[in-house]
Amino acid sequence: MSNGQAVKRTPATIKPRTSADATPVLAVRGLTHRYVMGSPPSALTVLSGIDLDIARGQFVCIIGESGCGKSTLLRMMAGLLMPSEGQVLHDGTAVRGVRYELGFVFQQDAVFPWLTVEKNVAYGPKSRGVPKAERERLVAQWCEAVGLTAFRKAYPKQLSGGMRKRVDLARAYANSPDILLMDEPFAALDVQTKAEMQDAVLELWRSTGKTVVFVTHDLDEAVFLSDLVVVLSSRPGRVHAIVRSTLARPRAAETRVSDAFVAAKRTLWTTLQEARGRPVSALQSQTGATGAQATIVRA
Amino acid sequence: MRTSGRGAWLARICTPAVLVGALSLAALVAVYWYLALRPGTNPALVPTPPTIVKALREEIASGDLLVNTLASLKRVVIGFCIGASLALVLGALAGWFRYAGYVLNPIIDALRPIPALAYIPLVIVWVGIGEPSRIIIIVLAVFKPCVVNARAGMKEVAQIYVDAARTLGASRWRVFVTVALPSAVPYFIAGLRTGVSTGFLALVAAELIAAPSGLGFMIQNAGQYFRTDVTIVGIVVIGLLGALLDQLASRTGRALTAWSDVRRDP
Numbered sequence: 001m002s003n004g005q006a007v008k009r010t011p012a013t014i015k016p017r018t019s020a021d022a023t024p025v026l027a028v029r030g031l032t033h034r035y036v037m038g039s040p041p042s043a044l045t046v047l048s049g050i051d052l053d054i055a056r057g058q059f060v061c062i063i064g065e066s067g068c069g070k071s072t073l074l075r076m077m078a079g080l081l082m083p084s085e086g087q088v089l090h091d092g093t094a095v096r097g098v099r100y101e102l103g104f105v106f107q108q109d110a111v112f113p114w115l116t117v118e119k120n121v122a123y124g125p126k127s128r129g130v131p132k133a134e135r136e137r138l139v140a141q142w143c144e145a146v147g148l149t150a151f152r153k154a155y156p157k158q159l160s161g162g163m164r165k166r167v168d169l170a171r172a173y174a175n176s177p178d179i180l181l182m183d184e185p186f187a188a189l190d191v192q193t194k195a196e197m198q199d200a201v202l203e204l205w206r207s208t209g210k211t212v213v214f215v216t217h218d219l220d221e222a223v224f225l226s227d228l229v230v231v232l233s234s235r236p237g238r239v240h241a242i243v244r245s246t247l248a249r250p251r252a253a254e255t256r257v258s259d260a261f262v263a264a265k266r267t268l269w270t271t272l273q274e275a276r277g278r279p280v281s282a283l284q285s286q287t288g289a290t291g292a293q294a295t296i297v298r299a
Numbered sequence: 300m301r302t303s304g305r306g307a308w309l310a311r312i313c314t315p316a317v318l319v320g321a322l323s324l325a326a327l328v329a330v331y332w333y334l335a336l337r338p339g340t341n342p343a344l345v346p347t348p349p350t351i352v353k354a355l356r357e358e359i360a361s362g363d364l365l366v367n368t369l370a371s372l373k374r375v376v377i378g379f380c381i382g383a384s385l386a387l388v389l390g391a392l393a394g395w396f397r398y399a400g401y402v403l404n405p406i407i408d409a410l411r412p413i414p415a416l417a418y419i420p421l422v423i424v425w426v427g428i429g430e431p432s433r434i435i436i437i438v439l440a441v442f443k444p445c446v447v448n449a450r451a452g453m454k455e456v457a458q459i460y461v462d463a464a465r466t467l468g469a470s471r472w473r474v475f476v477t478v479a480l481p482s483a484v485p486y487f488i489a490g491l492r493t494g495v496s497t498g499f500l501a502l503v504a505a506e507l508i509a510a511p512s513g514l515g516f517m518i519q520n521a522g523q524y525f526r527t528d529v530t531i532v533g534i535v536v537i538g539l540l541g542a543l544l545d546q547l548a549s550r551t552g553r554a555l556t557a558w559s560d561v562r563r564d565p
Contacts, residue, residue: 078466080462080465080466098465098466098468099468100466100467100468102466103466103467104462104463104466106459106462106463108459109459110459110460110462110463112460112463112464112478112481113482113558113559114481114482114484114556114558114559115558123464123467123469123477124467124468127464127467127468127469127470127473128468155557155558156558157558157559171467172467175467175468
């Protein structure tokens with residue numbers, strides 16, 4: 001694909017990386033969600049008519065203003081929440097409830113405080129009846145992958161916030177999911193730890209090749225991590241645009257301060273402003289001038 | 300502090316909490332002593348501390364105190380084990396599974412305002428005045444706080460852990476056993492500790508009904524013979540025993556919730 005090429009597609013096809021995985025691993029069809037609240041009860045539409053195809057192996061970020069329903073969208077993808085209309089298809093079958101193939105990493109600290117690190121990591125495989133020897137192997141492998149081998153016997157309260165997030169990631173990956181859904185997992189971390197965790201998650205993504213759908217409100221995070229960024233408009237959330245990031249991989253610390261990074265961020269920022277109904281014409285024209293590292297593939 | 304092993308031990312024991320606590324108890328005894336020595340007080344009815352200590356030594360020497368303490372302890376332990384395990388099982392189910400709640404909540408809530416002692420006449424008529432009736436009273440007394448706390452604990456289980464377990468592929472039963480139960484343990488412990496003390500309250504009452512032994516019997520019996528010194532010995536021993544069991548429950552609880560960074564202990 002070439003830089004600077006803005007491709008408009010309808011209604012919802014993101015070009016897969018290779019022809020082998022032509023079927024999207026996750027497809028969202030006409031997804032709408034309404035919360036019924038207040039008295040007398042009235043429906044609040046949070047998400048409206050979301051169509052999305054996610055190709056196998058991609059790293060997709062979802063951004064949008066707070067309250068635009070990005071977490072709701074992710075929870076529906078995971079089967080934690082039932083849509084009011086439409087459906088989510090995982091490998092072509094409708095998601096009607098949680099399934100281990102759709103791993104989830106939460107924003108809050110979801111590591112079980114009453115279990116040691118290794119028991120947390122073994123929790124998923126044990127739930128699925130994976131034999132003990134295989135569980136041992138998985139625990140060893142994933143504790144190592146996130147750098148927590150020395151802390152296998154520790155309880156979560158003995159770990160820092162960043163380390164607990166590593167446990168959370170290891171626990172999700174150890175369960176051999178097909179897709180990882182991450183809901184602002186690093187939002188509560190300090191800048192330094194956040195950057196380390198982003199490196200860690202990219203490394204996990206690179207080494208496993210597993211699809212990641214990552215919700216964030218942090219533009220830097222979205223630009224740094226993703227192949228594609230889905231920009232949602234404000235409530236009710238709709239897909240406003242899909243922005244493709246063409247920053248070179250692997251991405252490292254230097255990437256964060258490169259001109260290409262800034263240009264990509266600017267494109268994304270401009271798109272997000274439009275999504276919020278506040279277009280910024282001056283900056284938008286600059287984007288083209290700097291040689292875009294991010295291109296809008298669907299608006 | 301550079302001290303011998305014995306010195307270090309002393310230093311650890313002599314914390315401000317222990318020292319001030321001991322002084323506070325000593326002051327209580329002193330006030331009582333003063334009142335007992337006031338002119339016009341009948342020393343047979345208001346015995347001075349030395350008289351009480353003498354009575355204590357007599358009771359120990361004769362073996363009566365040991366027999367009675369063991370008899371009471373046995374009842375409390377049996378009653379506590381039955382009452383607490385029933386309460387934890389039923390409370391956990393009622394608090395977690397919706398339909399178990401529909402079935403059990405009305406019963407639990409109906410029983411809640413009734414003091415265990417109110418069942419005494421009924422239990423005597425139905426079961427008689429033997430050992431089973433005394434244990435039943437204790438079971439009822441222990442059951443109530445335990446079941447209420449257990450149920451409350453299950454209502455407070457953080458949704459995030461439930462969601463996490465479910466996305467990891469845990470069945471509903473596995474979520475109950477591996478997520479809901481462990482995270483409600485602090486509540487269970489709080490219930491058990493209250494259960495220990497209400498069990499003790501009921502014990503004395505249960506032993507007041509025609510018991511052949513036990514601390515409650517000892518108090519009652521001594522009172523009938525105006526042996527107030529023996530009565531006071533019995534009361535003090537009940538207090539000590541209750542405090543000891545409470546400490547045991549608290550320490551067990553702390554060991555079980557070592558993972559938690561929240562201390563619910565008073």
